[in-house]
Amino acid sequence: MANAPVRTKRPSAQPTSNASRELGKVPPQALDLEEAVLGALLIEKEAVNDVIDILHPDSFYKDAHQKIYTSIKDLFSKSEPIDLLTVTEDLRKRGELDLIGGPFYLTQLTGRVGSAANVEFHARIISQKHILRELIRISSSTITDAFDETTDVFDLLDRTESDLFGVAEGNIRKSFDSMSVLIQQAIQRVQELSQKEDGVSGVPTGFSDLDKITSGFQPADMIILAARPGMGKTSFALTIARNTAVDFKKAVAVFSLEMSSLQLVTRLISSETELTSEKLRKGNLESHEWEQLSTKITALSEAPIFIDDTPALSVFELRAKCRRLKAQHDIQMVVIDYLQLMTPGGENKGNREQEISTISRSVKSIAKELSIPVIALSQLSRSVETRQGPKRPVLSDLRESGAIEQDADIVMFLYRPEYYGFTEDEEGNPTDGVTELIIAKHRNGKTDRVNLRFVDHLAKFVNDGDNMMEMLSPLAPNDDFSTNFVKRSSRMNDDFESDDQTPF
Known part of the structure; x- marks a missing residue:
């Protein structure tokens, strides 16, 4: 009996940080x-x-x-x-x-x-x-x-989930990397990029001039897309998401705090099939337009786009959902529409500027943690409207917080002259559909302007050099296309076969 193990539980002034020692067990090892x-x-x-x-x-x-x-x-x-x-x-x-x-x-x-x-x-x-x-x-x-x-319970839940995600991804939190390791990784990345002909090292957007400037949206980047209401922020972000998912087969998560998921999908269908949203909402389609819908919807239906329309989404919920989507579907980009509609969550109460600062920092940390670009849409202040002459936005127009421009790696503004009633530009050229994408901040590159075209009836953006006529002409009926539609000849044809009867 002298050798029999005796288990005793010693009182402790504070909980021990080592569960194995507390339970008297040896940690797992081999x-x-x-x-x-x-x-x-x-x-x-x-x-x-x-x-x-x-x-x-x-x-x-x-x-x-x-x-x-x-x-x-x-x-x-x-x-x-x-x-x-x-x-x-x-x-x-x-x-x-x-x-x-x-x-x-x-x-x-x-x-x-x-x-x-x-x-x-x-x-x-x-x-x-x-x-x-x-x-x-x-x-x-x-x-x-x-x-x-x-x-704080939400901070604890977030920290615990972050640690568990790190274990699952094999990225246990570390304090530093040695210079030799970092240099080796940098050289290896340069070697990989040298093999690419298009020069796009990040997530491509499908807009050639934008990709030339940014080399694609880079991992861990926070991209702010800002404009006045009705300028086309959501349409532009959806176009990027569509291009990335459909053309380049990269998974994209879209968090829509303003529009429902069904509304977003209707916009995507309109853009993809070149049928107006009005026709899709009313269901007023001709037979060849039904065929057009069936033909062009296949690629979009198979696209790895994940849409979440939770209203008043908190930063905590956003981080948890992004981690889950990254683990399950390996998302390569996140779109948030839009930043000012989010809530900080937890006990982070304060004035609106402090809340937006907290949200902005959290979005940047999500991009860095998951190593993916995050596109966050943002509103602009009304000061743009009172400006004399061309009303191109500047960084100081970002609404409610200067932290947004500080945290962002890229800040882009959409500017359409026709939105303000300008029918001609400074050189006398018509402004129908003309769009300027103003890159006002670019932490890792130059600032510039990218010319785009806005297709109003389809609510989509295209490269400036794309053929606009192709988007204005509907798909003609195709007799060889196999659908579930039953074609019958008109009874009026039977009436015309008899000379004694008139069609009316």
Whole structure:
């Protein structure tokens, strides 16, 4: 009985941050497999390729194993040979050789495995043990904070979900990256971009002149699209979403706080089929227009566009939904219509300017966390209307908060002269459909203006050089098209066959 384990629960002045220690359990680990994997890396040079994308130093439970794997990974990044001698020498240069047990311990590792055949399978088990430890750490921290009455519940929920998302994505929060790693990543990115002929490194918009300036919307960028009401913000954002999803097969999430999802889809159908929204709302279509609808809707129906029309969406809800869409559908871009209709959520109460500042910072953090561009639509103040001459917007016209222009990587304004009744521009050219996309701020490039065309009856934007006549002519009936429509000859034809009868 003297050797029987006795479980006692000692009182604690405060909750411990280590759940494993609190429960008297050993954290999940697989030391034997860690030794087998490291031994395989030391005896088989090809084994590194199998595990380099699965494991990182923190995946190992034992501190000595973390140091050994860090040395192996650094040698691999320098394209240097990896074996018992090179790793020993590298650890000696780092001053860590004695800390891991000396050359004798490395020699022992090579004797722990006879072959590297199962190294990938073993590496995945090590990774799973690391994930379990991270879940225990997050849960323990969450429990501690949940018992603290001063903790904001929404902040705690957001932080916990963020940590869990990081574990799921394999991006455990880290404090820094070394310069050698960052330079290697930058050079690799330049090499990848050099293989592209169009020069678009980010998410393409389908507008050639805009993509030339921005090289596509870049990951982690917050893009503000602002204009006065009725200028076409939503139409332009939808056109970008359509181009990205249909033409380039990249998933896009659209959060509409102003219009319902059905209204947005009707706009997309009108733009895609070149049938006016009025006809679609009334259902007043000719037979060939039904055929036109059926023909052109296929690509749009298969497009990876996800629309959420939750009203008064909070920043917390937006972040949670974006994380979920990123994990489930790998969205490459987010569109928010529009920023001023969002709520900060939680206990972030204050004046409207402070609320917009909180929303703006949160949207930027979402873009950075998920490494995707976020397009946020924004209203402009009425000061644009009182301006003399051309009423082109400037950065100071952004409504309610200067934080928007500070947080944004790109700020774009839509300007249509005909909106203000200008029938001719400064050079005497007609302004029908003429649109200027003014890039007023571009953190990583130049500011410029992009000329576009606005197709009013379809509520869509196109490149300035596109053939407008193609959008004005409906699709002609096609006898070879197979539909569910039944064609019958008119009874008036039967009447004309008899000379004795008249059609009226």
